[in-house]
Amino acid sequence: MSEDRLFVGPASSIAEVLLDQNLEKPLDYSIPPDFLPLIRPGFRVEVPVRGHLLQGTVFLIKNATDRAVKPLSRLLPEESSLPEPLWNLALWMARYYCCPLQRTLKCLTPPSIRKEIRPRIVQQVCLILSRPDAAALCSQLRIRQSAQAAVLEAILASPRPPTIGQLVHGLELSRSAIATLVKKKAIRLEAVSEEDLMEADFFSTQPKTLNPEQLSCLQKIDASLTSGQFAAHLIHGITGSGKTEIYLQAIQRTLDLGKSALMLVPEIALTSQTIERFRARFGLKLALLHHRRSLGQRTEAWESLRSGGVKIAIGARSAIFSPAKNVGLIIIDEEHDSSYKQSEEMPAYHARDVAVMRAKMEKAVVILGSATPALESYYNAQIGKYILSTIKVRATAASLPTVRIVDMKIAMDRTGGFTHFCQELLDGIKMRCETGEQTLLLLNRRGFHRMQLCAECRHIVKCPHCDLSLTFHREANELRCHLCNYLTSPLKECPTCRSRSSLEFRGFGTEHVERSLHAIFPEVRTLRMDRDTTRGKDSHEELFKQFRAHKADVLIGTQMIAKGFHFPSVTLVGVLNADAALQIPDYRSSESVFQLLTQVAGRSGRAELAGEVILQTFMPEHPMLKLAASQDFSAFYERELDERRLFGFPPFCRLIKIVFSGPDERQTSETAARFRQMLLEMAPQDAKFMPPLPSGHPKVKDLYRFQFLIKTNQVPLLSELIAALRLEFSRSRKISILVDVDPISTFF
Helix, strand or coil, X not given: CCHHHCCCCCCCCEEEEEECCCCCCCEEEECCHHHCCCCCCCCEEEEEECCEEEEEEEEEEECXXXXXXXXXXXXXXXXXXXXXXXXXXXHHHHHHCCCCHHHHHHHHCCHHHHCCCCCCEEEEEEECCCHHHHHHHHHHHCCCCHHHHHHHHHHHHCCCCCEHHHHHHHHCCCCHHHHHHHHCCXXXXXXXXXXXXXXXXXXXCCCCCXXXXXXXXXXXXXXXXXXXXXEEEEEEECCCCCHHHHHHHHHHHHHHCCCEEEEECCCHHHHHHHHHHHHHHHCCCCEEECCCCCHHHHHHHHHHHHHCCCCEEEECHHHHHCCCCCEEEEEEECCCCXXXXXXXXXXXXEHHHHHHHHHHHHCCEEEEEECCCCHHHHHHHXXXXXXXXXXXXXXXXXCCCEEEEEEHHHHHHHHCCCCCCCHHHHHHHHHHHHHCCEEEEECCCCCCECEEEECCCCCECECCCCCCECEEECCCCEEECCXXXXXXXXXXXXXXXXXXXXXXXXXXXXXXXXXXXXXXXXXXXXXXXXXXXXXXXXXXXXXXXXXXXXXXXXXXXXXXXXXXXXXXXXXXXXXXXXXXXXHCCCCCHHHHHHHHHHHHHCCCCCCCCCCEEEEEECCCCCHHHHHHHHCCHHHHHHHHHHHHHHHCCCCCCEEEEEEEEECCHHHHHHHHHHHHHHHHHHCCXXXXXXXXEXXXXXXXXXXXXXXXXXXXXCHHHHXXXXXXXXXXXXXXXXXXXXXXXXXXXXXX
């Protein structure tokens, strides 16, 4: 072994490096003298491993090692490294969520940064000539140089300078016409980033006058911001109470103090609406962060935040890891929403809880806002952990909508068979179409039919890779698995009894509702918003703008339409099958139903026009539906808290769910039982272990899934024991183990 690969003498320094690959332990490397002034924990580096150069993160710097080491090959750009606050947050997350640090670091660092992808640069085409001179030149060129004339016409007609690509593809011409106009000094090319292209002109807005409840809430937040100390605020404001205006004014206070602000929304669909309001108010560049953005856009957003050039970040769950400098305020809008929880992979973090911890570490203020706060959040406010502000009136003085519960058994008796819509809902839709108002229809199930089955032998067509019936999508004429996306054509013969005449479809989804509504009202204009219609990069934003511009009378969608949208012309909301989620065997099911129904009801009557909500159900006497209809959060909270206390569920304990996945059903079940028994022998006595059971989806992507729950009040201690035991079990690569601390669901 050559001399330069050996560690000699205490003056040298050694870096422990965590490779991006899934190695549980860090590797030691010597630090070249030139790197010493720059390197620190959290720094990204490139290191030699078996003849290859691999990337990793410095975990620790020390003065000795007991093995021969190679030197670090390269320091990656500092922009790719985690700032110290995020590094500390990563260490906490790895411990609390019982996740290897490498996985946690991948979660915090976007793939665009790890892969060193640069922002995409495009060229805009700008006029050099004045508009009258350009118009005159265009007239001269029309006869013999039609391509050049077309370029000038397009530039003159466009509100913003177009890009070369937009002109070439939109006009179907070659680049030579553009090059010729450049030589004539009629136009010039200007390089801009892809992110700058997203900037648009917005009408400037001024801060609104707050009502007394809003003002009291803002004053509490302002006091916390001024103190420079950590504080957690919970804003419990009814739908339409003006929480966004409080957020905007709180962010302005934060900027005035020279600090940065992070704003999280639960759905990508909401980011465009939020961006509009924020740009109109602040008139400055914002960093937009979510997975639908291109890698180049994500790189530019990351770097602009890290450098301090941008001080406001807006995005979905992962935006909590924004590398903003000097964070003073973190806002979690619709804090109750389950989409803030990552459940399918580790770390199974909750962005709301991570936000509270990050705010503690950075001595920042965190605001949690919701009309239907999570029970745990409201409980924390009741016992004094959070500062509670309650807003009971709508900001525009609009009244809450009237809510009616309709028994669908009676509705079907009237029609003599199945129907999607009760007569009250149909009359309401018709009246809104005639008066130019709009309607929302919520059904939390996509597709056309839920399943295909044989009426003769009752065989249900299921996914060959998952234990789930295939959903029929009529537009694509296919059966699709909503877990693994497996596709096949509808069957023409039953595979069990070989009958060709008894196959039929059952159940319905948003596609079926849209088609049925057109059959009743052929002239009605509809839009559908679900996962099938929002696959494109900007599809959420496009659908939102179309409905806002009144290009449709009815918006039909899944739960994504219930979250925070502001449509002034919506005066009717219809909820189809309002009780479906109540049948899920999960301790949160009642809370989820109450939140969803209250939220979607809040989309109605948000302006001057009165709103109405119709809940269609087969369980009209269910107390949770009655509480949602009255929007009585206090009564719901007391009732639900009593049940949680009686059965020992959060907030009166903490939960840990451990999920085992493997290709062999018996082996996976036995591994879950063995892991549970070994952990039980080491765990503190107050921990209560539930028996291992198949998950709510017992088979997904050819993997069988088993899980068990632990009730405890000592999460850090149990997380440490689980991490050690999981490391021992991980040597068997056939069974994967997912640890979910504070799970959002105990069933799936």
